[in-house]
Amino acid sequence: MKLLNQSLKYLSISILLILGLWGIVFYFNMLREIKESVDEGLENYKRQIIHNAESDSTILRQRDFDEGFFAIVEISAEEALRATDSYADTLLYMQDRDDEVPELEPVRMLTTAFELDGHYYELRMINPMVEEDDLVKELFLEASWLYLVLLLAIVLINNLVLQRLWKPFYEFLEQLKNYRIGKSKTLPEAKTKIREFTDLQTAVNTLLQHTLEAYEQQNQFIGNASHELQTPLAIATNKLELLIEKGELNSGQAESIAEVMDIISRLVRVNKSLLLLSKIENRQFLDDQLVSLNEVVRQVVGDLEAMADFREVGVSVESKGELKVAMDPSLANTVVSNLIRNALFHNVQGGTVEVFLDEKSLKIANSGQEDPLDGQHIFERFYKSGKAQSGTGLGLAIVKAICGLYGYELSYRFEKGQHCFEVVFE
Amino acid sequence: MKVLIIEDEKELQKSLADSLRKEQFVIETADDFESASEKLAVYDYDCILLDIMLPGGSGLQLLEELKEAGKSGNVIIISAKDSLDDKLQGLELGADDYLTKPFHIAELNARVKAVLRRKMLDGRNAIELANIALDLGERQFMVDGENVALNRKEFDVLNYFLLNKNRLVSKNALAEHVWGDHIDQADNFDFIYYQIKNLRKKLQSAGAGIEIEAVYGIGYKLVEK
The missing domain is CATH 1.10.10.10 (Winged helix-like DNA-binding domain superfamily/Winged helix DNA-binding domain)
Known part of the structure; x- marks a missing residue:
């Protein structure tokens, strides 16, 4: 989730809670205020009625609320003395301007008692109140609008702030994404004075500096290790070749030397493959160019033609489209060559190797042993399937490492009695 | 034909020299930067086998000196570092070929002959x-x-x-x-x-x-x- 959406999520939830709480408190406060002011009005009204009643006795004959907002009933002195001013919420049938027939409406009622010329009266007065459900509805609507407007404002402000404030961060991130150890010449830089970002830059660059140092040490180590191993291997090979050339050997001695030479050449191959693997994993390649794999396949198949004839394996190539990828040409060649050689050498007499190409994938299907291979392990280093092979056990591991380097998807499956290796170049 | 082998590993140097002598070449050897630099300054060679990692300096530096003197065309770099950078740099400096150790004697022989043939080329190949x-x-x-x-x-x-x-x-x-x-x-x-x-x-x-x-x-x- 993007930072923008995340902050929006938190803000909208908390504002919803605050606004909801505020709505409830506001509602009750408002209701209380309204009642207080209505009560005050009723109190003034009471005094006015009593005052008017002293001069106009007809008022005393208004017994119910039909003609006005008060009703007067004569009561006994005892009752009158017991009475105090009391306010109550109640409902009365009334016809408002907007009602067609009288409806029950909420009213505030003041009940009190007074004395006039030795008679005691009970006076009830009413004042229409706001309808509570109307109030709630109105309030809810207002709050919702407020909420919407606030959200909209937050989205806008957030966007603006993120774009302005976080701009150096995103620029820095972009540089970091494009940064390649050993390839990029300058360290990523955040163009800002904001402390958090400059701190981040310092931390990241310190880390990168360490990685660079480790990378260089590793490169140096690989260089040294290769030097240290390759030279003795060169000496051993060349000495034995010169010894054979001298020709003063009997056949038994020659055979032993031949065996040693084979072992040395195996060592050489393993050493070279391991060096290649570590070079790939250290990303020491990446001299990327646009390579046509159709062309590479054509070349590799051409090179192996005689070998395939000798082994009586039919090789066919079917291309449905031009497969062009940006990668190191020698690595492209290694991938294709290792896969096709693999298919050719783990085959049976009279078997087939079928190569399929389209715009984004390379598939190689071959006949061979009748059981599926262990798809979990075949790409591991030094894995060799059941039958003892004289290979290094690194060919497929190298293919896998190259695919990993470029993010291509390499898979194995067993289909209709055929071993299929597929690389999807995405 | 005069061939100079610049290689610090004594045993390898000896094997290479033994092998090339069989081709009736005159072989001279140098096993560090100093002596190689001296020999290159004084004599002309038909072919030079050059190791990159040398005591006292880099073979690439020797190559640079040769290039300045216009004599880098008959150099075969023999290096244990199968490094693309070294290879490209070496070939840019005018080296004729680049051979990664370990190699077979037959391979070296073929490469040396190829260099000499290009040098002697008299119209027909x-x-x-x-x-x-x-x-x-x-x-x-x-x-x-x-x-x-x-x-x-x-x-x-x-x-x-x-x-x-x-x-x-x-x-x-x-x-x-x-x-x-x-x-x-x-x-x-x-x-x-x-x-x-x-x-x-x-x-x-x-x-x-x-x-x-x-x-x-x-x-x-x-x-x-």
């Missing part, structure tokens, strides 16, 4: 021996002036043998040279045997004055009949 001629430009093989058809790989094999006339070419060296460096399977040897058998048949039926002999079980050697 062909190898002649007995009654045969291998035209590298036209990729044609002639016996007594008659064209003999060879496929691409057979031509490469014969070329390799001719560059290593009278020398051992091991099966490994042949496989790596002709069928690629990253051979992962040792059971190619039957295949090589089969290829050589075909080539021998063609040489014989064309009446070529050369033949390919087996050397123990290890490899082959091309000799004049």
Whole structure:
């Protein structure tokens, strides 16, 4: 989730809670205020009625609320003395301007008692109140609008702030994404004075500096290790070749030397493959160019033609489209060559190797042993399937490492009695 | 022909010198930066084998000095570092070839001969021996002036043998040279045997004055009949 959406999520939830709480408190406060002011009005009204009643006795004959907002009933002195001013919420049938027939409406009622010329009266007065459900509805609507407007404002402000404030961060991130150890010449830089970002830059660059140092040490180590191993291997090979050339050997001695030479050449191959693997994993390649794999396949198949004839394996190539990828040409060649050689050498007499190409994938299907291979392990280093092979056990591991380097998807499956290796170049 | 071997590893230097002496070359050696630099300043060589990692300095620096003197064209870099950067830099500085250790003696021999041939090039790019001629430009093989058809790989094999006339070419060296460096399977040897058998048949039926002999079980050697 993007930072923008995340902050929006938190803000909208908390504002919803605050606004909801505020709505409830506001509602009750408002209701209380309204009642207080209505009560005050009723109190003034009471005094006015009593005052008017002293001069106009007809008022005393208004017994119910039909003609006005008060009703007067004569009561006994005892009752009158017991009475105090009391306010109550109640409902009365009334016809408002907007009602067609009288409806029950909420009213505030003041009940009190007074004395006039030795008679005691009970006076009830009413004042229409706001309808509570109307109030709630109105309030809810207002709050919702407020909420919407606030959200909209937050989205806008957030966007603006993120774009302005976080701009150096995103620029820095972009540089970091494009940064390649050993390839990029300058360290990523955040163009800002904001402390958090400059701190981040310092931390990241310190880390990168360490990685660079480790990378260089590793490169140096690989260089040294290769030097240290390759030279003795060169000496051993060349000495034995010169010894054979001298020709003063009997056949038994020659055979032993031949065996040693084979072992040395195996060592050489393993050493070279391991060096290649570590070079790939250290990303020491990446001299990327646009390579046509159709062309590479054509070349590799051409090179192996005689070998395939000798082994009586039919090789066919079917291309449905031009497969062009940006990668190191020698690595492209290694991938294709290792896969096709693999298919050719783990085959049976009279078997087939079928190569399929389209715009984004390379598939190689071959006949061979009748059981599926262990798809979990075949790409591991030094894995060799059941039958003892004289290979290094690194060919497929190298293919896998190259695919990993470029993010291509390499898979194995067993289909209709055929071993299929597929690389999807995405 | 004068060849200078600049290599700090004594044993390797000795093997290379032994091998190249068999080709009747005059061999001189240097085993550090200083002595190499001195020799290069004083003498001219037809071919220089140059190791990059040397005590006292980098072989690439020597190459730079040679380039300034206009003499870098006959240098073969022999390095244990199969590094693309070194290779490109070396070739940019005018080195003729780049060979990664370990290599077979036959391979080195072939490369040295190629350098010398380019140096001596007198208009024709062909190898002649007995009654045969291998035209590298036209990729044609002639016996007594008659064209003999060879496929691409057979031509490469014969070329390799001719560059290593009278020398051992091991099966490994042949496989790596002709069928690629990253051979992962040792059971190619039957295949090589089969290829050589075909080539021998063609040489014989064309009446070529050369033949390919087996050397123990290890490899082959091309000799004049």
